Amino acid sequence: MSGTEKGTYTAQARKLARIMHDGGCAPAKIGPLMVRIGETFGVRVSRAMDRRTIRRAVEEGGVAARMQTIYELSQSQGVTISADSTSNRGINIESSHMNLRVPDYTSGNVLTDPNSAPKVHFLGVEKTIDHSSAESVRGWNRRMQENIDLFNRSPLARRLERQYSVGDWLRILRGMHGDHASAEKSTAAGLQEQKRNATIHDLGEDVSSGKSYLELVEYLGAWNTKKIVEVGGLEAWNALSPAEQTERDVKMMDNIVTVLGREAYNALNPSDRRRIDLFVWGGCCMHKDLNSFKGGNNEMMLEWKKLGVAGPILLANKDNTALLQNLLDPTRPQDAVLTDDQLRAFEASTRGGVKTAALAGAIFNNKDDKKGQADRHVDFMTHALGLGAPHRRFPDTNNTRFGSHGDAAAELITYLPQYRQMMEVIQWSKQNPSLTNIEKNLRDALNDVPTLTELAAMAIYKMVITHPYLRQVRGPGTESTNHLELGPLHHSVRDHIQKILDNPDLLFSSDVRYQTATLDGLEWADSKAMKAVFELLPSLPHVKAITLAFFRGALTTWIHFSAEFAPGGLINTCTATKKQLAWMPSTNDANEGALGAYRVIIRGKPSLTLHQYNAQAMFRRNQTQDFMDTIFTAEDHAYIMREARRIDASSEEAQRRKEIVDFRLKTAETQKTKVQKDAQVLCDNLTRELVPESKMGELTVPLIHEQLNSYRARGAPNLLANSTYKKKADKLAALTTASAWYAVNGVPVVVPSVPESASEVPAVIAEGYCDEEDVEMEEAT
Incomplete structure (x- = not known):
């Protein structure tokens, strides 16, 4: 077996190349490896596949993934979508996914059971001209139209006798989810409006096709008269060129269909209108928790002034510390007047538990490997705690990570004596014993009672609300959880926070039990942290008021960010069937992860084009090889080879950059x-x-x-x-x-x-x- 047929590598050889590339093999290594593997199993491979052919095979997998997208949409009754964007090297990039029930291609029952389980399928990362919702809507339309054109030209579409359209996609589009940014919601609103227009157009087509010949002639006659009057009469109409007349005729027919469709739409009963209009917006649960933590922190920081006591120590940066040196001196006269520069420095400086967690992250787990004490921190904590295995790394507050500041607060409180000792070791182990400004700030914060009070409040909220909530929205076994079914959970979050505000003894009595303290009644996610918090409470005189302020601010934010589950709202009134049609995951992790993965890969492979990346990523994440093994024929394999060559020669990346x-x-x-x-x-x-x-x-x-x-x-x-x-x-x-x-x-x-x-x-x-x-x-x- 040579792996080739009439000089062309077979579908099986190209499949193996894709699988090896997906497994991490470099394109230049795959050909020789295939030869060696063949020798091992007694199969002679006469010619090693070169790197260009490997890349072409990967591109073919991307073409198949795009065909798979439209094939699955054509088999579905409902789909939801999601997106997120960020910038990379000055260019805005947007990731997108679709959520729908897809066949299990490995079960052999594709035809008898086409809707086996909900899946999140990747649609790729795109470069966009800006971050506006209008551009995002255009991107969705362009992306879908390109995939539809690819599918409609394929042998698969001919075998199925099916031609798909953007209107077909809009008809089954049931909703969108993402973070809570206004741009994402505006994108959803734009697509919802397109869906409504497509519905009206369909109704208009149905009404016009249902009219009798005489009715249609009479109706068209009235519109023709109106059309001629608008241009200034019959002579003016005859003076128009044939192309202009055709353009006006096409516009007139579109107007006729729209008017008929709108009349039919308005005549529908409310239940039918709700059924065809179904479009649900859902906000990412991780962002809900993130914003609630932020709301709690804001309220906690304001509480110090309400209590009339001194708040956490000021943690000024290096430049502001020099300006505020006299202000920070405890012997400074209380009635001394600040200069303008000192006032600006004071207002720009921050303080408190969140700032302390961020400083600790910058020191113990800096995103720049050349900065901070990352490995020294792990080694010191391993030694200080007498652990056999290395201590875990400090929570990654130096990057954007959900819940990292709460985790950092729990870490600092749990091992407070060790972290205080480590700051001394950092100071006295230097050739010239000293602390940098950021190290000095962290040392002072770890010895400041108000700052420790805020860290304790953050750790309590993390264990009581955040961890139990996240266990239910993204913990093990929640992969198929429908976001639309999470209304009761969000009501219980608000109810539980209110219960704690009404009865603080649930957290501050002498016999606190996790069964009544945590949201889900399960054991503390970090029992060591809670034990350390309870031991520290007697030394924190204002911890009860500060913690309740945190919970109060979080409650306000929870109410705002879970508004889609309000009683009487769309999600609340949806039937079980509609919720299944509009299935969507509880988080936007798929897009967050796709954007991060792209940035990491492109950093190591700067010459990788976007369509090559998308081909590789879509093929892997959507299990496209299973789809190909089940659906494809030799004719389909030949088609994706031709399309891959066309895409390679089209310079899509260069054209997009030019745009x-x-x-x-x-x-x-x-x-x-x-x-x-x-x-x-x-x-x-x-x-x-x-x-x-x-x-x-x-x-x-x-x-x-x-x-x-x-x-x-x-x-x-x-x-x-x-x-x-x-x-x-x-x-x-x-x-x-x-x-x-x-x-x-x-x-x-x-x-x-x-x-x-x-x-x-x-x-x-x-x-x-x-x-x-x-x-x-x-x-x-």
Whole structure:
């Protein structure tokens, strides 16, 4: 067996190449390995597959995965989708998945049992021109249309005698889930509107096909008359070119179908309308917990002032520490006045349990391997605790990780004496014994009672609410959990927090039991941490008030972020059948993981194109080889080979990059033009002659507006928008007031020159034109 047939590698050989590549073998190594494996089993492989052929075989797997997507949609009655985005090397990237019931291709019952289990299937990562919801909606349409075209041209579609369309997908689209960002919700709203329009179009088609010939002729006659009148009569119509007439005829037919469809839609009874309109939004449960923790922390930090006691120690960065050195001195006079620089440094500095957890993460598990004490921390804790195996790494607060700050608080409280000792070891083991500013901050925080109080409150909330909640939404055995079935869980979270607020003894009595303290009544997720917390409580005088404040803030956030489960809402009123049609996972982990995986892979393989990455990832995650083994024929294998060659030669990556560059150039030019226009308007307003009060009564309304604009440019206060003043008398009164103010407070006008480029625009004019990426970078700095 040579692995080739008429000079072309067989489907079995290409399958083996894909499997080996998916297992982690480098493309250049796969061919020689196949030869060696063949020798081992007594099979002669006469020619080793080269690296280019290996990559082409992987691309073929991606083509098959895209065909699989549409095939499974054509067999389904309901699908939901999800997405998330981030930036990588300055380019916005978006990951997408679909959730639907798919056949078990390995069971042999594909035809008899086509809806065996719900699955989350990967649709790929795409580069987008921006982070807007409009671009995301366009991306969904483009992605689906490309996959549909690929499927409709295939031998598989011919065998099934099926041509799919975007409208078919929209008809079975039952919902979307993701994080709670407004952009994701806007994307869902845009797709929901498209779904409704597709429904109306279908109803219109049904109504028009059901009309009799005479009814249709009469109806079309009325629309034709309207069409001719709109262009100015019969002569004007005849003067149009055939192409223009055809365009107007097509538009007229679309309008007819839309009108008929809307009439039919409005005539439906409410239950039928709800059935065809079903589109559910679900928010990621991990983000719900993350936001509740943030809400609890915000309320906890405010509680110190309400108690009238000193809060946690200030943890200023290196620069601010130098400015605040005198302020941090306990012998400093209490009535000393801060300078402006000291005030800014004080307001920019942070404190508290969350900040301490972040500092500890930066020291003991820094994302930069050349910084911090990562391995020294593990070795020290292993030695200090007398463990046979290495101590676990510190929670990864230095990266974005769900729940890491709560875990860090529990870790610091559990091993507080050891961490205090470690800070001394760090100081005195240096050649010149000292602590850096961040190390000094952590040492001081670990010896500060209010900071320890916040850490204890964070650890308690983590063990009482977060861990029990996460066990039920993403713990073992929850892979098939339907997000739409989690309403009772979220109601129980709110009820349990309220129960603790009403009866704090559940946490602070002398005989606290996990059976009544935790959300699910199960044992503490970390019994050592809770034991350490309870031992520390007597030394923390305000821990009860601070912890209850945390729970109070978390409750408010839980109510806000679980609004989709409100009584009487869409999810609450859905039947069991509808909930199954709109099945969606409880978290958005699939997209979070896909984006992270792409960033890691592209870091090590910078020349890997996006369609190559997607082909590899979709093939693996969607179990596409099982689909191919069950469904494909020799004709299908030949088709995906041709399509893979076409995609390879299409330069899709380069075209997408060009689109992104063109968009940025167009945006820059548009912004530049707008800024220049605004600058010109400002110059006009500042150079316009002001009319004396004695002649204001002679002004027309447009001239009054010009005068108001001139005073507004000169800084006149309390001037509303011109359209706000409905009567001329009101406009004149505002103008008189502005004139009186200017007579007293007017200053010489410095007229700026109109800039020739955006870089010359004064900051006061240019503000508001920076994009989202600039803002994020500014905040990070």
